[in-house]
Amino acid sequence: MKYIQAEYSGPLNGTVQIPGAKNSSLALLAAACLADDIVTLEGIPRIDDVRIIAEICQDIGMEMKMEGGSVTIDPRWIHTAVIDPGKASSYRASYYFAGALLSKFGSVTIGMPGGDNFVSRPIDQHIKAFQALGAQVQIFEDYYVVVASELNGAEIYFDTITSGATINAMLAAVRAKGRTLLCNAAVDPEVVDTANFLNRLGARIYGAGTDRIRIEGVSYLNGGTHTVIPDRLIAGAFLMSAGINGGQVTVMDVIPEHLGSCLYKLQEIGIHIETGENHITAYGSGTLRATRIRTGMYPGFATDLQQPMTALLLQAKGKSIVTERVYPKRFAHVPQLRRLGAEIELRKESAFIRGGLPLQGGWVHATDVRAGTSLLLAGLAAEGNTCITGIEHIERGYEDVIGNFRSIGAKLSIRELDSQEMPDMINLQG
Numbered sequence: 173m174k175y176i177q178a179e180y181s182g183p184l185n186g187t188v189q190i191p192g193a194k195n196s197s198l199a200l201l202a203a204a205c206l207a208d209d210i211v212t213l214e215g216i217p218r219i220d221d222v223r224i225i226a227e228i229c230q231d232i233g234m235e236m237k238m239e240g241g242s243v244t245i246d247p248r249w250i251h252t253a254v255i256d257p258g259k260a261s262s263y264r265a266s267y268y269f270a271g272a273l274l275s276k277f278g279s280v281t282i283g284m285p286g287g288d289n290f291v292s293r294p295i296d297q298h299i300k301a302f303q304a305l306g307a308q309v310q311i312f313e314d315y316y317v318v319v320a321s322e323l324n325g326a327e328i329y330f331d332t333i334t335s336g337a338t339i340n341a342m343l344a345a346v347r348a349k350g351r352t353l354l355c356n357a358a359v360d361p362e363v364v365d366t367a368n369f370l371n372r373l374g375a376r377i378y379g380a381g382t383d384r385i386r387i388e389g390v391s392y393l394n395g396g397t398h399t400v401i402p403d404r405l406i407a408g409a410f411l412m413s414a415g416i417n418g419g420q421v422t423v424m425d426v427i428p429e430h431l432g433s434c435l436y437k438l439q440e441i442g443i444h445i446e447t448g449e450n451h452i453t454a455y456g457s458g459t460l461r462a463t464r465i466r467t468g469m470y471p472g473f474a475t476d477l478q479q480p481m482t483a484l485l486l487q488a489k490g491k492s493i494v495t496e497r498v499y500p501k502r503f504a505h506v507p508q509l510r511r512l513g514a515e516i517e518l519r520k521e522s523a524f525i526r527g528g529l530p531l532q533g534g535w536v537h538a539t540d541v542r543a544g545t546s547l548l549l550a551g552l553a554a555e556g557n558t559c560i561t562g563i564e565h566i567e568r569g570y571e572d573v574i575g576n577f578r579s580i581g582a583k584l585s586i587r588e589l590d591s592q593e594m595p596d597m598i599n600l601q602g
């Protein structure tokens with residue numbers, strides 16, 4: 173089994189090119205099913221979730237070729253809308269194939285979504301949207317079936333703001349008859365990116381980026397080319413890394429507006445930020461102030477940045493409070509950080525952090541992709557070696573996390589566990 177070894181690294185300095193966004197890419201790759209001709213997507217990251225999508229595409233007859241960051245997809249020969257449940261369940265956003273294949277073929281059989289486990293990740297709003305458009309949904313133990321003899325536009329009110337269900341409803345409605353209105357829609361950049369892509373193919377989606385999206389159904393979508401937006405979550409984590417031991421980190425090829433709330437909070441804790449048209453530089457002075465963070469849906473502070481931010485706040489003297497409003501149980505990184513000496517108390521949906529204490533390396537386990545980033549950042553600040561297992565979770569979201577962090581001076585390496593140093597894995601993951 174492989175693990176990452178992190179060592180105290182001192183100030184990080186340098187520039188990182190930010191890849192295309194995982195969460196947008198997963199939506200765009202499924203959305204490509206909807207086209208009636210060849211589609212090219214630029215900037216898709218080479219991550220494990222994308223590799224699973226490539227397998228699903230092959231299984232259903234959708235030809236997908238990856239060359240560098242360019243992915244060419246031919247959706248004209250899809251011969252089945254039945255997706256292997258194991259593959260669908262090995263990442264979260266497989267639910268986008270449900271919306272897209274339903275829209276194009278009127279039926280889909282697919283495994284339950286997997287991905288990071290935050291105790292509760294319902295898909296009731298996805299189902300509500302499919303049903304409103306005229307589909308029947310049957311749920312079985314590890315898969316679900318969605319069928320519609322015809323999809324008709326409808327007015328859909330989301331009971332909670334969800335980026336996944338907003339995108340999925342858009343995918344399902346794009347070829348439905350008539351007009352669909354999505355109310356209380358998510359305004360995330362990934363929603364806008366998916367709408368822009370579909371509109372480029374000839375869809376008629378209006379208002380993406382506001383909480384009211386109107387979709388006029390079309391019966392044909394062309395092929396076309398689209399470039400995925402940069403990954404704001406990876407960019408945010410690298411900017412935070414400048415604060416870990418002081419340092420100066422520039423993220424290139426980003427859309428600074430996508431990082432608004434993150435930049436405000438970094439400045440609040442004492443990290444100086446300079447923003448250009450497509451890059452941001454963070455300057456850490458080595459001294460951070462404690463703060464209070466509440467996560468929220470975009471444009472609020474992203475839940476995906478909560479975990480790396482928790483690690484950063486361990487370096488801020490005093491008491492910080494992090495409240496998780498999107499996934500109240502997204503704190504699996506906390507017991508792991510405690511193994512390194514962090515003093516964090518969990519009460520309901522909040523973490524109370526006593527920052528400014530020294531961290532000591534040790535064995536920790538990454539339970540999900542951003543928990544991995546959190547542990548990695550903490551490991552760079554801890555004395556001695558921090559050994560992080562669960563790399564497979566990190567690789568779901570990062571193309572070359574080690575290479576990127578090393579390029580700015582982080583002392584990281586990938587190692588193979590030998591039986592003598594094997595930690596008690598059961599206790600580690602608990």
Ligand SMILES: CC(=O)N[C@H]1[C@@H](OP(=O)(O)OP(=O)(O)OC[C@H]2O[C@@H](n3ccc(=O)[nH]c3=O)[C@H](O)[C@@H]2O)O[C@H](CO)[C@@H](O)[C@@H]1O
Nearest residue numbers: 195264265293294295296297298332333334335336337498
């Ligand atoms: C693959 C992908 O894009 N993953 C992202 C996506 O996840 P995901 O698509 O799962 O998250 P959503 O935006 O849908 O979830 C937002 C909130 O809505 C709730 N909800 C969601 C759907 C539903 O049917 N019912 C419901 O109650 C969720 O429990 C959560 O509290 O957005 C999250 C919130 O920004 C991010 O952390 C994930 O990285």
Ligand SMILES: C=C(OP(=O)(O)O)C(=O)O
Nearest residue numbers: 264265287288476541542
């Ligand atoms: C939660 C995440 O991923 P997923 O929704 O794919 O599990 C994430 O990217 O932080």
